[in-house]
Amino acid sequence: MPSKTISLDVHAYERLVATRRPGESFSATITRIxxxxxxxxxxxxLKLSKSKAWGKGVDWDRVDRAVSRRKRSRDLRPAH
Structure with a gap:
């Protein structure tokens, strides 16, 4: 794969090194972050919706409360 050479100041280089995971290239680190x-x-x-995992672990009561709050907020807005 073609490559480019870039210059970094020491501070940026040190941050990049600190962010890099073991065995990860600098290119992979930059792409990841x-x-x-x-x-x-x-x-x-569609695939997820057909799986048995669909909705598993979701707090549906919390979702309902959030939707209700959003509807109330929308109802309270003045008409344009």
């Missing part, structure tokens, strides 16, 4: 995790696709969501 700068890129968001990949988003799931609709196919991933």
């Amino acid at each position: 700068t890129l968001p995790p990949p988003r799931g696709t609709a196919a991933d969501l």
